[in-house]
Amino acid sequence: MSLPDEDQVFNIAVDGQLIPARHGQTIAAALMAAGRRVFRRTQSGAPRGLFCGMGVCFECLVTVDGVAGQRACITPARPGMQIHLPPGEEKVDGDD
Ligand code: FES
DSSP states (O other), X not given: OOOXXXXXXXXXXXXXXXXXXXXXXBHHHHHHHTTOOOOEEOTTOOEEOOSSXXXXXXXXXXXXXXXXXXXXXXXXXXXXXXXXXXXXXXXXXXXX
16 A cells, blocks of 8 residues: 655636645645635635634634535645535534
8 A cells, every 4th residue: 555645736627717735735725825814704805714713613614525614724625526616605514
């Protein structure tokens, strides 16, 4: 059995735009490396993105392969993954 090469780069699609990711990297890390700081917006339009970086605050929620509410900071990037960043109108539990 061989482990994935950490230097192997693959693409994930973020709202249809391909960005590079590496094995072992989280979705949040790939987004940040690609310069994407805002992952979603609250009902009032306030930007949200990487905050705690360890799965506690739920500020980094994205939709992964059609499954909403996934924490980008603890979800590993996989080749061919389809990520959608929720629009500002979407209500997310915990928003005030
Ligand atoms: S940044 Fe806090 S849960 Fe992801």
